[in-house]
Amino acid sequence: MLTEKSIAAGQANLEVFSETLQALAVYDRDILVVTSDSRGSGKLGPFGVKFPKQTVEIGIAEQNLVGVAAGLASTGKKVFAVSPACFLTARALEQIKNDVAYSDNPVKLVGISAGVSYGALGTTHHSLHDFAVLRAINNITIVAPADNFETEQAIRLAAEADYPVYLRFGKKAMPLLNSEETTFEFGKGRVVKNGGDLTLIATGETVLPALKAAQKLEMESGIQAAVISMHTIKPLDYKLLHEFAANGKPIITVEEHSVYGGLGEACASYLMQNNFHNRFKIMAIPDEYTVTGSQEEIFNHYGLSEDGIAREAMTLLGT
């Protein structure tokens, strides 16, 4: 059971990202971090101090950052290019498409403070498009770790991957999610709670409100909701989706992304093309000028919250 205490116990995934990279860099001189005046926001201050020769600072120039990272990766370096998700995946999109994905340079792109983590800094600083644009580009694995466990595993896998990976991180401290799973693979969703009445599929920082909503539904209404952390958006875990859709019960997807082109539409596309007729709802940020406020306020406003998700579940269940 997730309690306020266990929630407080987690670190921000970015801290774990930085610690994991430091642990790897000690034994592997090829691990490189490339930044665009983003060291502080990426929690990489300590990495830079300990491994100055494994740090390449580019300055505020995200296109250059990705191009340089691709060049470094082409020589066998294990490159983590770190920049706010908004700039990394919008401004440097052509470099990602051509220099990284198409040219098969296995850069690990790390999008920090993704989604609406930057809150009141506004739309220039939000990345609600990154899943959509990257999904449409061939040869890039898209991962949004939910908790510290998934983060550490994802970084270790990414370091050794010989293909491009996009890792998307928020800013908030994330608790260890309640799960017996100890294995982690890209492309394999993680069941954080079982339940036969409906399925909540979430990713990144929305897994937490989804899990809280499932607990609320159980406590208040005896409804058993399964919760899946679909950390890999591409390739999507069709097998797991199939398994959970097979009971015919409602499915709700939850993501910190535009309602267009993300996790929800990826799931819908699979389900429709495979003759599933489950009741289905995509919970995401609608196509409008995003309301202003902190991440939490934005989540609450659009129902990406414990209450909002539970309410949507009740509606879909017809109760």
Add this chain to the structure above:
Amino acid sequence: MSEQELARLSVEYRKKILKYIYKAKAGHTGGSLSCIDILNVLYNDVMNVGPENFSSPDRDRYIQSKGHTVEALFVVLADKGFFPESDLETLCQYKSHYIGHPTRKVHGVEQNTGALGHGLSLSVGTAISAKLDDKDFRVFTLLGDGELPEGSNWEAALTASHYKLDNLCAIIDCNGLQISGPTAEVCNTEPLDAKFEAFGWSVRQVDGHNLKELQDTFAALPFEQGKPSMVIARTIKGKGVSYMENQLKWHHGVPSAEQYEQAVVELDAACAEI
């Protein structure tokens, strides 16, 4: 406006920047304090723009490329009467239009900025339009020194000289710092004057806190016929508050209650000396 009046305003603006950042518990403090003297002179002594002519196609345009120091802009716009200053009480709150970067939802703001490296291209487009339509308005844009490595700046710099945009004035707030460290260490861009001259601009360097020098510099626009003008303003990040000056952490540091009080005391003392 007289130099003395401007000097008083600068202190007032600094106090307000800190007041609203302190209240919102968020904001870009150091860079707002480094550019406020430039904004003061532009809005009160140079540009032909205010609430009364903001819908006129002939108004001068100001586009803030370093959008993160929006607090400086908001404080000046409020003082010019674009909106009641009390609106700034809602800075960064739920549903407020007054967010951490310039948005056109706020009266007086020309362009939505915040992602660095956009302002110069937007300004070039606006200035080309003036030339096409034979209009006399001028375009001003403020850049950070840390944002210069964005390639778009150099693309726009080429377009500006190619189209001989002497109705365009760019100002670089050269405070020598960005987020991760001194600009010289993060990505050295000096010598800036030689670079922009090579790109076909007419360049002047000024003390970005010397109001008289700023007034005289802008009065001399365009520096050369047929060339865009570049003002390299040497400034101090955190200028006006002793413990903030040249300190990296004040990029987006928010003062504590005691720090805020001390800042007000220092600024009041500075005002008394004018």
